[in-house]
Amino acid sequence: MKFIKNFFEKTEPLVQKGGKYHWLQSVHDGFFTFLYTPKSTSKTGTHIHDYIDLKRTMSIVVIALLPAVLMGMYNTGFQHFKAIGELASTGFFEIFLFGLIKVLPIIIVSYVVGLGIEFVFAQLRGHEIQEGFLVSGMLIPLVMPIETPLWMIAVATAFAVVFGKEVFGGTGMNIWNPALVARAFLFFAYPAQMSGIKVWVSLSNADKVVDGFTGATPMADAAAGNITYKAADAFFGLIPGSIGETSTLAILIGAVFLIVTGIGNWKIMVSTIAGGAVMGLILNAFAGSAGLSPESAVYFGIPFWHHLILGGFMFGAIFMTTDPVSAAQTDTGKWIYGFLIGFVAILIRVINPAYPEGMMLSILLMNTFAPLIDHYVVKSHIKRRLKRVIVKEQTA
Amino acid sequence: MSEPLFSKKNLKLITDPLNNSNPITVQVLGICSALAVTAQLKPAVVMSISVMVVLAAANVIISLLRNTIPNRIRIIVQLVVIAALVILVDQVLKAYVYDVSKQLSVFVGLIITNCILMGRLEAFALGNRPWQSFLDGIGNGAGYAAILIIVGFFRELLGSGTIFGLRIIPESFYITNGGFYANNGMMILPPMALITVGVIIWVQRSRNRKLIEN
Numbered sequence: 259m260k261f262i263k264n265f266f267e268k269t270e271p272l273v274q275k276g277g278k279y280h281w282l283q284s285v286h287d288g289f290f291t292f293l294y295t296p297k298s299t300s301k302t303g304t305h306i307h308d309y310i311d312l313k314r315t316m317s318i319v320v321i322a323l324l325p326a327v328l329m330g331m332y333n334t335g336f337q338h339f340k341a342i343g344e345l346a347s348t349g350f351f352e353i354f355l356f357g358l359i360k361v362l363p364i365i366i367v368s369y370v371v372g373l374g375i376e377f378v379f380a381q382l383r384g385h386e387i388q389e390g391f392l393v394s395g396m397l398i399p400l401v402m403p404i405e406t407p408l409w410m411i412a413v414a415t416a417f418a419v420v421f422g423k424e425v426f427g428g429t430g431m432n433i434w435n436p437a438l439v440a441r442a443f444l445f446f447a448y449p450a451q452m453s454g455i456k457v458w459v460s461l462s463n464a465d466k467v468v469d470g471f472t473g474a475t476p477m478a479d480a481a482a483g484n485i486t487y488k489a490a491d492a493f494f495g496l497i498p499g500s501i502g503e504t505s506t507l508a509i510l511i512g513a514v515f516l517i518v519t520g521i522g523n524w525k526i527m528v529s530t531i532a533g534g535a536v537m538g539l540i541l542n543a544f545a546g547s548a549g550l551s552p553e554s555a556v557y558f559g560i561p562f563w564h565h566l567i568l569g570g571f572m573f574g575a576i577f578m579t580t581d582p583v584s585a586a587q588t589d590t591g592k593w594i595y596g597f598l599i600g601f602v603a604i605l606i607r608v609i610n611p612a613y614p615e616g617m618m619l620s621i622l623l624m625n626t627f628a629p630l631i632d633h634y635v636v637k638s639h640i641k642r643r644l645k646r647v648i649v650k651e652q653t654a
Numbered sequence: 655m656s657e658p659l660f661s662k663k664n665l666k667l668i669t670d671p672l673n674n675s676n677p678i679t680v681q682v683l684g685i686c687s688a689l690a691v692t693a694q695l696k697p698a699v700v701m702s703i704s705v706m707v708v709l710a711a712a713n714v715i716i717s718l719l720r721n722t723i724p725n726r727i728r729i730i731v732q733l734v735v736i737a738a739l740v741i742l743v744d745q746v747l748k749a750y751v752y753d754v755s756k757q758l759s760v761f762v763g764l765i766i767t768n769c770i771l772m773g774r775l776e777a778f779a780l781g782n783r784p785w786q787s788f789l790d791g792i793g794n795g796a797g798y799a800a801i802l803i804i805v806g807f808f809r810e811l812l813g814s815g816t817i818f819g820l821r822i823i824p825e826s827f828y829i830t831n832g833g834f835y836a837n838n839g840m841m842i843l844p845p846m847a848l849i850t851v852g853v854i855i856w857v858q859r860s861r862n863r864k865l866i867e868n
Contacts, residue, residue, distance in 0.1 A: 407829075410836075413838075446843065447841070448839060450829075450836065451829075
């Protein structure tokens with residue numbers, strides 16, 4: 259492995275100011291610090307550097323995403339062979355390979371486009387490459403339907419990086435989660451390719467499908483009043499849906515990893531799930547009320563915990579809400595922020611027929627309100643402390 | 655009048671609003687109509703011409719009357735002048751380009767409340783001679799038109815695949831016809847118009863750095 263380090267050290271003079279390839283400096287620096295600990299130390303005063311910098315943080319989140327990625331690949335193949343009726347005669351590796359071939363190009367497109375834009379901006383603005391995209395680049399493929407054309411992924415990624423992040427000043431300054439900006443962009447720009455019954459299961463030009471195959475997600479079915487899923491399938495991730503969102507089990511493995519390493523905030527995860535559960539219970543309470551259409555009555559009445567394992571709820575709750583940049587920063591704020599995300603997500607999902615999945619919109623909405631929540635939490639904190647000061651003054 | 659009609663100073667009244675003091679991208683006026691009528695190019699052009707005509711004519715009329723208008727009621731006088739002109743323009747549009755007039759719907763009437771008009775009347779026509787006021791009206795109308803046409807061009811091209819209703823992106827490219835392409839539905843929605851205007855502001859300010867406020 260020494261030769262890689264040697265290569266970086268040898269090429270360094272070339273990319274310095276005045277060197278032959280000076281326009282590659284931020285790329286050089288980016289790859290070097292990704293692979294090795296940076297050599298630079300602070301020039302003034304005493305600073306203690308934690309070894310876990312932004313790059314390491316982001317790498318840990320990517321590792322936490324791996325179970326969902328692998329499960330997504332397997333499920334892609336599983337849904338394909340199930341749809342064409344060859345599930346029983348196909349081996350595990352063949353199923354996985356099919357998914358791998360389908361999913362890998364999406365991941366590559368997302369990273370190439372996103373990192374390309376990051377490199378250009380870093381060089382133009384003369385700062386280091388920001389690592390935030392390491393996670394976004396993995397999240398973007400995971401929230402897409404499997405049949406999204408690659409050029410749409412590219413356009414959405416470019417939009418998300420430029421308008422979701424760079425216009426605000428880059429990593430750490432964005433208001434919204436960039437991966438969700440990409441998905442929201444596609445959702446509103448190309449609705450035909452992002453919803454409906456043709457995008458969730460890859461048929462790969464197979465000319466025959468089994469009888470009774472519709473291609474609809476369980477949530478779309480549930481909204482129409484048919485319960486077509488088994489809770490166990492939804493939990494293990496063997497239902498149609500966006501690539502990485504289906505398997506609650508894989509996501510929970512990632513969640514444990516995030517919490518143990520201290521990267522993900524458990525308060526937001528717990529409060530989001532609580533919010534979703536409370537809304538589910540409220541809907542259950544209204545399931546029998548008069549005036550509901552029969553379809554709605556079915557959807558209102560599904561057990562509240564089914565909402566947590568269906569669709570993108572769990573994926574959003576673990577990986578999207580906990581984005582440290584766009585979430586609320588205060589501890590009390592995190593509880594409020596998470597709870598409202600879960601609450602609103604299920605509300606949109608069940609009540610609004612135009613949006614079969616509410617998690618994306620709910621997180622984007624609460625991202626917008628996160629600074630406001632923080633503002634009032636801090637204000638009430640100051641008020642409480644101030645009262646104490648005044649009381650002390652009076653008694654003294 | 656010793657000054658020639660197209661002296662350097664007068665010409666600046668036309669060229670300035672095109673760039674350094676553009677009513678939309680620099681003064682950020684008239685945004686509402688810029689977002690509403692630019693989903694296609696044709697209404698955007700018609701709207702631009704209407705605003706330019708109303709603005710130039712209103713500027714001249716107010717400038718002629720400027721020494722007789724009592725200061726306390728000047729706003730209402732300006733409104734009456736603008737409203738009268740807008741009604742005239744609306745009638746002309748209905749007579750000659752009825753379909754576009756239908757598309758523009760209330761936005762022709764809303765020229766009355768367009769901030770650019772009030773802004774120019776207050777800031778320029780009340781203190782300058784008719785000829786200069788006319789040039790100022792044309793200039794600001796052109797500045798407004800330039801942005802509307804740029805925004806309308808990109809929104810129609812990417813949102814509908816057409817320019818002035820003529821097909822630019824061939825039908826055979828579309829997914830429904832076996833191709834790979836699809837129109838960007840978000841371009842038709844107002845939020846994307848706002849982002850497009852934002853991009854124009856971004857490009858303009860990165861080329862013209864003295865416009866960047868701190």
